[in-house]
Amino acid sequence: MIEVTNVDKKFVNGNESNHVLDQVSFHVEKGEIVTLLGKSGCGKSTLLNMVGGFENEDSGKVVLDGKAVKRPTRKCIMLFQQINLLPWRTVLKNVELGLEGEKMEVAEKNKRVTDALKLVGLKEHLHKFQHELSDGMQQRVTIARAFAMQPDVILMDEPFAALDTFNRYLLQDELLRIQEKMKTTILIVTHDIDEAVYLSDRILIMGSHPGRIFKDIPIQLAKPRDRAGEDYHYYRKRILQEFELSGNRQEPEYTI
Known part of the structure; x- marks a missing residue:
């Protein structure tokens, strides 16, 4: 459903150039929930905006359901952290x-x-x-x-970050229940490890400066997941270790 291939992006401000994304490639299958996990500034929201058609890549390509993404469409809807x-x-x-x-x-x-x-x-x-x-x-x-x-695809940029823990857990369960019924493809941006493990079929860990996909990790647990379960904590620990290896060890912004 989503195919991102060798995407590169720089933001230029006067004489300064910020290399945000470096040769990023990943895919999302139809009906999957995939999470982009990384610290603030690694380019994950920029990637989400490219899939949604709100930002253009400098090189590479972004394809949605077999067609190059050039502009926003009703087939791909964005949900933001702010309640609009x-x-x-x-x-x-x-x-x-x-x-x-x-x-x-x-x-x-x-x-x-x-x-x-x-x-x-x-x-x-x-x-x-x-x-x-x-x-x-x-x-x-x-x-x-x-x-x-x-829509065929829903893009979610930290959609539950502003909520308290209990409301966040409740809405995560609601999202999984609805997605199971509708079979909608969902791509999520977060820096919350617990949220990523609970929701995702796969987690894409991003390194930063410039942003890149460091690791693609399938989460092979049945849904709904037991947050207190041994297997669940195995994935949390593994994701945390990979997150640190990705170059994000300093100033981490993960949630345990």
């Missing part, structure tokens, strides 16, 4: 926002919105406004909006 809801619109109207401009029957649009809100457990909160919702519920609205659009 319109405060003057209700839950229902915020989810409908993603379908505005789509050529479809009203009944089909209503069904998509209703089904998406059922998936995230917000069917009883259709007419509430943002200020009446908890942070976790607000993030669920953004997830519902994304799934109502029925």
Whole structure:
């Protein structure tokens, strides 16, 4: 579904050049959840923006479902850390926002919105406004909006980082439940090792200065995963060790 091949990227500011990505290559199969794990500044968000069509590569190529990525499309939706809801619109109207401009029957649009809100457990909160919702519920609205659009790929940039631990765990479980039903391909950016191990089919560890893929590690555990299990902790320890070997040992930004 996603193919990134020999991607290189530099940002130039006057006489200064920052080499952000160096010959980065990876792939994501249809229906996989893959995480880009690395410290801040390693280029993982830049990579995500390239897959989403918001940033262009200097060299190499980014391909989505067999076509070169040149611009954002409705086949590939981005979810950010910031909760992007319109405060003057209700839950229902915020989810409908993603379908505005789509050529479809009203009944089909209503069904998509209703089904998406059922998936995230917000069917009883259709007419509430943002200020009446908890942070976790607000993030669920953004997830519902994304799934109502029925994209092939969802890109997630630290989507749960602003939430407290219990809400973060709850939404991670919600995401896995919905993804299992919808079979959507998901690419996540995080520097949280626990989140990466809990959600991912594969983890791509990134080194930095410039950014590169250091290791591609399959997580061969059944879902949902037992955070207290011995096998789970084996992967956490392994990922931490690989993360340190990647050149990120100084100033680490991992979570245990």
